[in-house]
Structure formats: C-alpha cells, structure tokens
Amino acid sequence: MKGLITGNAFVYGANVDTDQIYPGGYLDLTDPDKVAQHAMERVDPEFVKEVKAGDIIVAAANFGCGSSREHAAVALKASGIAAVLAESFARIFYRNAINLGLPLLVCPGIAKRVKKGDLLSVDFSEGKVTNQTTGTVAVAQPLSEYVIAILENGGIKPMIKKQHGLHCPR
Amino acid sequence: MHAVEKIIARAAGKNELRTGEIINCKVDLAGINDLYLQTLRSFYEMGGKKVHDPQKVVMFLDHYAPASTIMQADNQKQFREFCRAQGIELLMDINEGVCHQILADKGLVCPGMLVVVTDSHTTTHGAFGAFSTGVGATDLAIVLMTGQLWFRVPEVIRIHLEGRLGQGVYAKDVILKVIGALGADYGVYRAVEFTGPLLARLSVSERMVLCNMTTEMGAKTAYIQPDEVTLDFLQGKARQKYAVVATDPGYLYAQEHTFDITSLNPQVAAPHSVDNVHDIAEYLGKPVHQAFLGTCTGGRVDDLAVAARILKGRHVSSRTRFVVVPASKGVLLEAMARGYIQTLVEAGATLVTPSCAACLGTHQGILAPGETCITASSRNFPGRMGHASAEIFVASPASVAAAAMEGIIADPAKYL
C-alpha cells in the first residue's frame, strides 16, 4: 500500500478492549455516524469531542481485545481515524478493521515514543512512522500482501463486489 | 502436521500448508448472533442475493433474548425475516439460549469441522476437536456469500495439565491460573491445545470452559484431542458423520507450558482485567452486591448442580442478590428435572430465562455505580456488566454460589 498520511495522535495503554472502545449498551445501533458518537467512550470520554478527521490512534499491546463487535472498528473509522498504530492487536479487531479499510500497523515500542497531540506521519510504502513533533522514527511490521490488497480496494466489501467473490490470495 | 492444521488444510483443499500462510477455507458451519445486524447489511452491500448454503448457517437470537428495547426487537425481526427469505432453518429464537451452548446441546459441532460464529468465545468448540473461531460481521457476510473465508495458519501452543483438581477447584480455576500466568495477549493469533492427564478427568462441560476462556488470552482457536469422553457426548447427538484427525507424532509446538494443578486453590480474576488473577484467599470477606451464575462460560448443568449443592437447605445472603441464568433451554430442562432450579429459587436466586443476560451489560441484572459482582462469566473489563465503576470478580460457579450464600467472597471448599 502506498501513500502518506499525517495526523495528530491519541495515545492509549495496553489491553484496550472493545467494550471500552464501544460499550455493549449501544450494540443495537448500525448507522456509522450514530455508532461514532460512542467511540472510545469507556477509555476516553473526551475523544468524541476532540477527534478530527485524519487523526491517528497509538496504543500499547493487544488493542481491541475482547468481544468480536465490528462496531469498535466502525466507530473509529466513522470518527475519522486514519490509522491505528499499536504494539499488537487482538485478531478479530484486526480483521474487522482491515475488512473496513481502516489501516492498522503493528509498531513495536510505539506507545512509549508518542505523546497525545504529537504530529505523526505514516509512510505506508516504507512502513515508517515519523513523529514530527519529536523527530523520532519508528518502523512498523510490513503488512501481508492480502491485507494490502484489501486496503488498496478500500476494504473487503468493495473488493468482493469488484471480484464477484472471494479469491485465493497468492 | 498438527490436527488443527489438518482441519484447515482439508477445508482449503490442500495437503500441506505453512504457518503464517493466508488461505481460503470452506466453512462447515457459520453462526450469526443478534448483535450483528451489520452482517446482513454487509451481505447486501457486497451485492449478496442468495446465501451460499443456508444449511450451514445458524442464526442465534441470544444476546438480546427477549428484546428489551424497540431497536433490539426490530433487529431480531429483521433476522427472522432474513432466515425465512433465505431458507435458513437453523433459527435459534429467544427461547433457545446462548449460541455456544446450543451448538453443543444440539450436536451441531463435530470433530474436524471448521466453524465460525460472530462471537469471540467461539473457541469453545475446540472441546469437540473442531477448528472454531470468532469473526466480525463483515467476515461472516463473506461466508454467507461465498461459503468461504480467509485464514492465517496459526502457530500452535501446547498447555499440558498435570495433577488432580482439589476440593472446590474446577476447570475455571485452572484456566484462570493459566491466563494469569501467561497474560491476556499471550495467545494472540495462535492456537492453544490442552493436553495432559488432567483432561481425561474433565467432563465435556469442564473442557468447554477451558477452551471458551482461551479467548481471554487472545487465542484464535483452542483444541482438545477428541477421546472417549468426547465421543460418548456426541453419541446419538452428532448431526453429521465426522472423522477424528490427530496430530502427527513428533509435531513441534511453537511453545509448551506445563501446569501441575494438584495444589491449586480457587482463583479469581480481580478488576479490571482477566489476567489479574489471584488466589481467592486474597479477597475473602469482600462484600458482593451481586453473584452471577450463567453464560457460555459458567451456565451449564454441572455449574447449576454445584450451586444447588452449595445452597441446598441454605439461603442467599440478605446482603446480596443471586442472578441465575441457565445457558440454554436444554440446560434449563435438565436442571429442572434434577431439581436444581427448585433448590436455587427456594434459596433465593433470581431466575432469568436462557440468554446472555447481564454478561454483556445490556439487560437483566446490570450493575449500579460502585457495586461489586462475582461472576461465573468470562470478562471483567470496566463497564462490562453495567456501570464502569462497578467491580467484577471472575470466578468458578462454586465460588459464585458460596459468595451468594455468604454475601462476601468465600472459599467454596467448605461446602463441598
């Protein structure tokens, strides 16, 4: 995947679970704009007021653990989050986000190098994350070819629509 | 090859595969629950018209059973209509119970199957020697459309369990101990197999607890090699023919851990993470406002049986409330026949119909600010069962019942 994004960081700790990203009480909602109104509600009640399109979430290990609710990924994407960078991700959240076309990068040590509000730029072709505020650089693990294909199609839904089905990755 | 790899390879139509490889697999059974209306939305958004194979789809109306808001009711209505329109006969409506227990009760999961459900605790079915894992709504919609889904071939970790369960100690205590020792993200993207002499002494119900809770260490799937206990359970119940696969001798695990549980005491996961595990002794005497017995983790017949044994002829403390939710209709019927429900209700329990109930904090027993709950369910994240300031202790059904009786966290061993 190519492209460069630049945005301000929100920084969170380890084991941020999907109940905190999107509380169970609102699971009956499906409209993404309504879902976005509860994004990060249990971790950071100010998030919804502060988030701007293009912002980036940075977290420590196991981001998105817990329930399989796709609402968690929908909430972040519909809030305008352009990418999530974490030390590791829980697998169902990872799949959900990639399927929706929300890029996630596994980025060892990232949570310690970024403070809230720092300006980050992410170069997807090189997997390089530059903290413009502090001048430090971190390197993300490369995305698999299949994940890149999904992201380049803007998510798995447009991809499947285009291909009329699920095609075996190489 | 590992048995799990063989299952994936068979589903992908391959003879060999590499760890880390991404492949498309045919799905043998796909389950949707009522939190995921997005599944139907995604299906139509991708241009879906007819479900690929309606016989392989199960719809569960369990998380909101019975509906408590108009929106929940409307979502369930749309699921029912979808099932009717698509010829999905396996509609498990609000009378049936929690998805994972229904799958077990009805013999819908057999060894060697590849199963996905829109629920993270789908790892439960490793207890039957299946490859089963949780997926999101859009992934499930892809299965509805194509009958397939992409998977990354996982590394396999082995957890070898030795020794015997002591008085008042159950599979739930064992798995809490393991999660506490290894951490909430230890199993991420990996398969966890349980082996060892302890397994032969565990019922299917106890094995389901082990596999169910591997989700709380991030595991993609769990696995227990089917044996006589498994085959006895499936006898007369299995809905289809199956072939048991086995791991090749000399298979090299990515990691191996041995736990001797002979001297294990009852455990609790203290607020607010499932890997914050301690001996129950550290919390004895802590007042609890609610004790919760139920869910796909702790609402089976064995669980109601131990609670009934503890509360027989005794009474729930006036300082607490005891919410009991059988995991399924099958569990409720058997527990009634055995007199457990009578005992528990007489002792002061509040009975809720089979469903997820308060487990995910939406209805039927949610917690007020500052309250403490001890639960036989799986999770204690902030706000999981109600207000974010409520404290949740995850423990075995026996420990929950002992706390219900005393109104404080208590060691169940003395009542057994």
Ligand code: SF4
């Ligand atoms: S009982 Fe709880 S853990 Fe199990 S499926 Fe329902 S909400 Fe999830």
